[in-house]
Amino acid sequence: MATVTLQGNPFETVGSLPSVGSAAPSFELVKPDLSVATLVDFKGAKLVLNIFPSIDTPTCATSVRKFNESAAALKNVNVICVSADLPFAAARFCGAEGIDNVDTGSSFRSTFGNDYGLAFSTGPLVGLLSRAVVVLDEVGTVIYTEQVAETADEPNYDAALAVLT
Template sequence: MATVTLGGNPIHTNGELPKVGDSLNDFILIQNDLSTASLNDFKGSKLVLNIFPSIDTGTCATSVRQFNEKASSLDNTKVLCISRDLPFAQKRFCGAEGLDNVINLSDFKEGSFGKNNGLEIVDGPLAGLHSRVVIVTDENGKILHTEQVSEIANEPNYEAALAVL
């Protein structure tokens, strides 16, 4: 169990993030067209997983915008934005913002992605949502970088995440 804060108040996750050097757990997430996507669908590409509580909060929206901007210059890299939001909300946000360099994936059905990667919030007002996390993998799903942002209202360290690519 990890401890992060929300407005300075401690909240907890259901476990610890996967470690650098480990392989990312396979997943089944829902795309904007309601089809499923798994880790295998992205094999051969480096991945930046931008994981957050909800697209409809300021910091989450900023992280999607920032990674969208930076993704356009990354070679053989896909940015996956993952939350428990409904795919319709993710699609609405990116459409309204004109963001097309990121792939939105929803964990709304069971939250299994968050549970399996130790990043589901288990108490406090955001219980059941994902904590703010960045995971970067190589082309084979080997984890190169992880960051669990200690204060959920803060942005991730974009430079550190992109530096490993």
């Protein structure tokens, strides 16, 4: 279990992020067309999992925009923006913002939050995902993790992107 804050108030998640050097837990995320994306679908390329509570909050939206900008310049790297939002909300946001360099994946009908240790278990965001970034290499090994200590803060984009070069 990890403790993070929301506006300074401490809340817990169900577990801890996978450790650097470990194999990433497999996952199933629902794409905007309601098909399923799995970890296996991204083998052969590095993968950035930009994980957050909801696309409809300012910090979450900013992270999607920033990773979208960065992803355009990256070779052999995929970015999935993951939340418990319905896939339609992510598609609406990305369409309205002209975001097309990242994928979105909804955890609304999967065990992603538990498997990655990021589902809130206490506080007002129970069932949503804690803000984090997990980067995987081409074979699905974890090469970087960050669980953001204050939910309203942005992740360290530079640190996450630095492991991709």
